[in-house]
């Protein structure tokens with residue numbers, strides 16, 4: 001595995017030398033990139049001696065125009081050649097620049113060009129860490145699917161005691177190495193994922209929808225792309241940034257989602273239906289806004305196309321993973337969906353409880369298999385649940401190959 005180690009300009013920069021060594025001890029080839037502020041705290045020579053490689057210090061640091069040109073495009077090559085980007089210490093300024101897409105030095109341009117997993121280990125003064133501006137930037141970066149390795153509590157260089165100290169370099173290296181052991185086990189697969197709600201218009205200004213935020217489906221898309229898959233994400237309307245390295249197709253209604261899924265089905269070797277598709281819609285939407293009257297109003301709705309059922313009929317040898325959102329009889333209902341829709345696995349969510357299922361950052365699910373076997377996954381961030389779902393998908397793929 002190859003990793004970029006980006007070092008920000010903070011007092012903890014000296015600890016990134018230990019981190020470089022700890023990553024290398026775990027078999028990771030390290031390319032160090034120092035910001036100009038970091039180079040004030042620790043010299044490039046230290047890292048060059050540790051890693052045996054040239055240390056990159058700035059975007060336009062070379063003098064001749066030919067060298068300037070090669071330096072200007074080097075960040076693209078660095079982004080393409082590496083499997084992980086680790087930034088430690090990630091200072092408040094770096095977090096702000098990453099969150100808002102600035103591209104004013106080698107590290108931030110590399111970040112924008114990089115499509116793999118990003119690990120950020122912040123370190124700074126306690127008040128700077130707890131400041132709403134920093135916390136908002138961290139939340140943006142978390143939503144982008146990056147792994148934030150939280151700073152530890154302790155006595156800081158500024159004399160204050162509180163959170164802000166860089167996490168233990170050995171622990172950071174452990175997290176990065178643990179991630180790399182997943183490897184690119186989905187390489188060669190094209191995975192079609194649906195996410196988010198659908199919106200079914202009632203007239204030009206009103207619609208029926210549901211509480212799906214798309215977080216589960218987007219976490220699945222990010223996990224799949226990090227593990228080497230080619231990912232097509234068909235998304236209902238959500239407030240999430242498009243995951244990097246993923247082809248995203250935006251839709252609104254169940255009919256549009258069905259058409260997009262069927263259009264791309266031939267390319268897919270695995271389909272994951274995480275979207276919360278409306279079951280009913282108005283098949284004839286009035287052209288003009290429906291006027292309010294004093295009398296009671298009722299709606300006559302027609303069923304939407306059942307995309308999962310149609311996928312089950314057209315399954316061929318692709319893997320089909322459905323989701324089920326239930327408020328009771330979780331595994332029984334999921335198993336009956338699995339059988340009636342011809343799925344290989346159903347991910348069952350017990351919805352209607354606080355902190356999991358719709359809208360939340362975490363989920364707690366049961367994987368229901370064709371054999372009737374059930375695998376409960378304890379409450380965890382949706383990113384981790386997505387990883388566990390793909391671990392099971394790989395096992396299903398292997399057992400299907402073995403059975404042929």
Ligand code: PMT
Pocket residue numbers: 196211212213214215216217254273274275276277278279304305306307308309321322323324325326337349351357358359360
């Ligand atoms: O988006 P989040 O806020 O992160 O929340 C995640 C989630 C709870 C939405 C997600 O994890 C989930 O459970 N998705 C499925 C929700 C759902 O619609 O469940 P269902 O039991 O109604 O549908 C069963 C399956 O049939 C689903 O795979 C669904 O995509 C599919 N379906 C449903 C109706 C329809 N017309 N066509 C379909 O393909």
